[in-house]
Amino acid sequence: DSGVTQTPKHLITATGQRVTLRCSPRSGDLSVYWYQQSLDQGLQFLIQYYNGEERAKGNILERFSAQQFPDLHSELNLSSLELGDSALYFCASSVDPDSPYQPQHFGDGTRLSIL
Amino acid sequence: AQTVTQSQPEMSVQEAETVTLSCTYDTSESNYYLFWYKQPPSRQMILVIRQEAYKQQNATENRFSVNFQKAAKSFSLKISDSQLGDTAMYFCAFMKNTGNQFYFGTGTSLTVIP
Numbered sequence: 145d146s147g148v149t150q151t152p153k154h155l156i157t158a159t160g161q162r163v164t165l166r167c168s169p170r171s172g173d174l175s176v177y178w179y180q181q182s183l184d185q186g187l188q189f190l191i192q193y194y195n196g197e198e199r200a201k202g203n204i205l206e207r208f209s210a211q212q213f214p215d216l217h218s219e220l221n222l223s224s225l226e227l228g229d230s231a232l233y234f235c236a237s238s239v240d241p242d243s244p245y246q247p248q249h250f251g252d253g254t255r256l257s258i259l
Numbered sequence: 260a261q262t263v264t265q266s267q268p269e270m271s272v273q274e275a276e277t278v279t280l281s282c283t284y285d286t287s288e289s290n291y292y293l294f295w296y297k298q299p300p301s302r303q304m305i306l307v308i309r310q311e312a313y314k315q316q317n318a319t320e321n322r323f324s325v326n327f328q329k330a331a332k333s334f335s336l337k338i339s340d341s342q343l344g345d346t347a348m349y350f351c352a353f354m355k356n357t358g359n360q361f362y363f364g365t366g367t368s369l370t371v372i373p
Contacts, residue, residue, distance in 0.1 A: 188363070192359065232302065252302060252303050
């Protein structure tokens, strides 16, 4: 158990809809990362937050947004969903965002299926 | 930009044998970190081993070791005495010295055959 909690585990919805994925970081971790794992593109970094502030942005679509709340949990919002958004979405957390030596702990992921 | 390439989509190994998974990367950074993550069917991402680029000594964690060739930008993972529980997808990942953004390869699916 990594200590990172992601909900829901599975989500099935239709094109054009909007969903929210939730992540609770490991106790004591201030930084949260979101990744998308799709069949054709592997694991890609989407966005990073540290103590409530956006820290780094990767290949995140404009239809996607995220935020980190004062209690440090994070939400990833996906809107105007397309078939290609079907993927496994991972959240990870770490203590120090500036120390690559501090490992990132991954949650079990949310499987999003777009019908 | 950083890229990570895993040229072996699938591999198999007999139980108790040794297998090596390949990874190459491209970067202009001089200092960085390299990782191998394991993703079993449970889909959890588990850190296997990591290597700091400034260290010449190859990292070792029990049955797992790496062969880090900085000049060749190569970072292979050797699994000794393979066990059935090693069956998983293995991802090679790169991280710059500044910031914590991972760049992942496309993965190698390893099957350990009893």
